[in-house]
Amino acid sequence: MTNSDLFTAFSSQLFPLLHASFPVPEKLPKQRLVDELENESGLWDLTRDESTHTGLVEIIEALGLMTPEMREKSSQKQSALEVQIQEKKQKLQHMNAVFDGTVAFLQSEGFIRSEDDRTYQLTLKGFVHLNKHFNQAGIQDGGRYIDQLVDLLRPDKFPGAVASGTLASLLAGIFGG
Numbered sequence: 001m002t003n004s005d006l007f008t009a010f011s012s013q014l015f016p017l018l019h020a021s022f023p024v025p026e027k028l029p030k031q032r033l034v035d036e037l038e039n040e041s042g043l044w045d046l047t048r049d050e051s052t053h054t055g056l057v058e059i060i061e062a063l064g065l066m067t068p069e070m071r072e073k074s075s076q077k078q079s080a081l082e083v084q085i086q087e088k089k090q091k092l093q094h095m096n097a098v099f100d101g102t103v104a105f106l107q108s109e110g111f112i113r114s115e116d117d118r119t120y121q122l123t124l125k126g127f128v129h130l131n132k133h134f135n136q137a138g139i140q141d142g143g144r145y146i147d148q149l150v151d152l153l154r155p156d157k158f159p160g161a162v163a164s165g166t167l168a169s170l171l172a173g174i175f176g177g
Contacts, residue, residue, distance in 0.1 A: 001037070003098055009037055010102040018112060018122045019130050025119035028103065034095050050081040 001009070013033045018026055057074050060066045066074075103120070106112045111126035122130070 003101075006037070006095060006098040007102050007105070010099050011106065014102070014106065014112070014120075015122075015126070015130055018120060018126070022122050022127055025115070025121040027119050030096070030099055034092070034099055038091060038095050047085060050078070050085060053077060053081065 010033060013036065014028065017028070053074070057066070057078075060070065103112070106126075107114065107120075110123055111129070112120050113123050114120045
């Protein structure tokens with residue numbers, strides 16, 4: 001996913017959460033939202049596999065059953081696991097950085113605010129944008145942005161089924177694009 005796709009996905013997760021709690025500030029569940037997009041348990045699985053592999057190699061070596069071919073295959077597998085773990089860690093770090101950037105952007109553009117950098121709340125601008133349907137003819141009744149976002153993010157449609165373009169066009173409307 002590109003940074004833009006991640007921004008779109010995170011914004012699409014944040015707006016319904018903050019809208020539902022409005023006007024009460026809400027603690028953002030950063031790890032849960034990141035995990036919905038990139039399964040963090042995959043890192044734990046890889047780490048567990050690496051640990052299991054290392055343990056088995058040590059047992060085989062202690063029993064004196066390790067052959068040169070087995071040692072070579074073991075070394076290759078260990079190297080591959082280390083590369084996968086590093087790539088997964090980098091991806092999660094990147095996603096966390098984009099999440100933080102998304103929150104900072106929404107704050108700087110006046111859609112959300114925070115008094116303590118732990119809890120966030122929609123601003124009047126954010127609340128109004130989510131509760132109206134804007135088009136070139138002006139403000140219209142019907143199809144509120146928040147209703148469209150909530151509908152797109154229903155468990156039977158998300159994750160995976162909602163095209164990033166659909167979310168991007170909806171968010172562009174919210175941001176006035």
